[in-house]
Amino acid sequence: AFEGLAERLQATFDKMKGRGKVSEADVKEMMREVRLALLEADVNFKVVKKFVNDVKERAVGQEVMKSLTPGQQVIKVVNEELTKLMGEEQSKIALAQKPPTVVMMVGLQGAGKTTTTGKLANFLRKKNNRKPLMAAADIYRPAAIDQLETLGKQLSMPVFSLGDQVNPVDIATGAVNQAKEEHHDYVLIDTAGRLHVDEDLMGELQRIKEAVQPDEILLVVDAMTGQDAVNVAESFNEQLDLTGIVLTKLDGDTRGGAALSVKAVTGTPIKFAGMGEKIDQLEPFHPERMASRILGMGDVLSLIEKAQTNVDEERAKELEKKMRTAELTFDDFLEQLEQVRNMGPLDELLAMIPGANKKALKNVQVDESQIGRVEAIVRSMTSHEKQQPSVINASRKRRIAKGSGTSIQDVNRLLKQFEDMKKMMKQMTNMQGKKKGKGGFQ
Ligand code: GDP
Ligand code: MG
Numbered sequence: 411a412f413e414g415l416a417e418r419l420q421a422t423f424d425k426m427k428g429r430g431k432v433s434e435a436d437v438k439e440m441m442r443e444v445r446l447a448l449l450e451a452d453v454n455f456k457v458v459k460k461f462v463n464d465v466k467e468r469a470v471g472q473e474v475m476k477s478l479t480p481g482q483q484v485i486k487v488v489n490e491e492l493t494k495l496m497g498e499e500q501s502k503i504a505l506a507q508k509p510p511t512v513v514m515m516v517g518l519q520g521a522g523k524t525t526t527t528g529k530l531a532n533f534l535r536k537k538n539n540r541k542p543l544m545a546a547a548d549i550y551r552p553a554a555i556d557q558l559e560t561l562g563k564q565l566s567m568p569v570f571s572l573g574d575q576v577n578p579v580d581i582a583t584g585a586v587n588q589a590k591e592e593h594h595d596y597v598l599i600d601t602a603g604r605l606h607v608d609e610d611l612m613g614e615l616q617r618i619k620e621a622v623q624p625d626e627i628l629l630v631v632d633a634m635t636g637q638d639a640v641n642v643a644e645s646f647n648e649q650l651d652l653t654g655i656v657l658t659k660l661d662g663d664t665r666g667g668a669a670l671s672v673k674a675v676t677g678t679p680i681k682f683a684g685m686g687e688k689i690d691q692l693e694p695f696h697p698e699r700m701a702s703r704i705l706g707m708g709d710v711l712s713l714i715e716k717a718q719t720n721v722d723e724e725r726a727k728e729l730e731k732k733m734r735t736a737e738l739t740f741d742d743f744l745e746q747l748e749q750v751r752n753m754g755p756l757d758e759l760l761a762m763i764p765g766a767n768k769k770a771l772k773n774v775q776v777d778e779s780q781i782g783r784v785e786a787i788v789r790s791m792t793s794h795e796k797q798q799p800s801v802i803n804a805s806r807k808r809r810i811a812k813g814s815g816t817s818i819q820d821v822n823r824l825l826k827q828f829e830d831m832k833k834m835m836k837q838m839t840n841m842q843g844k845k846k847g848k849g850g851f852q
Contacts, residue, residue, distance in 0.1 A: 412666040415451040416704050423485050452636040452667025457674045465491050489701050496697035501679035504626040510589040510597045512622050517630035519603035522658035526630050527600040528561030529692035542596035545585030549574040550602045582618045612649045626653045633657045639668035640675050647676045658684035740796035744788050786814035
């Protein structure tokens, strides 16, 4: 998403960056371009108007900061205002005082409710160590129940269902009761959608709301629908009093207008963003990071957070200690490989690094098969060999190569790399030792 908008804004700013002085006329000219870029990205026109005025007012009247050029100052203001537009701070999912926290997923057909229900269950378990129960309350769409049950199986997480002959209100109530009995801390209710907002649908959703008193009503909207997403959000909000929005399909080539307007128009915070069809492609929505992304400032924070979810801190400390004493074994090595794997496809991670050029990245084929080969070699070692690689002699190498379907050269290369790595760590450790008291590398 946002490529078009990002490109235009960055081009506009690039023109200003080099200049020592920026006149009021320059600012006006720049804001004219920003305005056009936003409108073209399908941002609501009222939102654009207010945005441009706010920036102009601040940028023109602002005192000059020494560390920034006037061009950078304007970019800073645009960045701050973009952030504000999308909600200022990250807005977290509710947690009820008394469990279970009841979450109702609502939205039009095809917006991504069912998918997001699975993604959210996965997120809550992985990130917050929760035990959610999913509930299948869409009895109309053919195979909607199957779809949720399949997600449940894939995640090994429970799905509450009473088939498609029972009233959705009773299904929702039944799910909440079961969650209480089985001590689930969240209930995620997947509801039915329609092609358009209609009275029937709203009536049913209101009855479910009445019956289960949800702590959170999340509207799932398809970001690809642009302006329509904003209208949909407005009507759902009027009828149901939403507590949050999930924008899906932000991975597609949406022009970004929905993300930039929906909070401003409805006053409802965007809590999550769907970034793909896969189960782990749901991210907490960070207005600040999104703004930086649009303005091309990279997304270091997202990268760090992604790494943190997957690396167990205790283990990381232990590993660090091993590295310091250079006791690293192939068992540790394997574990590290796994953790890198869990972070997701490597090219996706690379794309988040600031300055990483998307077009250039397309030509970089991250060689996942190489990692697979390394893993196979390590797995073909005995535990003695993994702990003490120095025992690996020629006949052991032959056996390992055969067991992993690789060649002796491959095995040699890995052993060499491993030794180099240990050496390098030792050097780093020594350096760190000398730097002690000054905070070392941190
Ligand atoms: P529902 O009718 O609201 O329950 O929508 P579904 O969950 O069945 O999703 C409709 C389609 O959108 C499915 O093909 C999903 O895989 C797809 N989808 C959902 N979220 C995303 C997303 O964040 N990105 C992409 N690319 N596709 C998504
Ligand atoms: Mg569905």
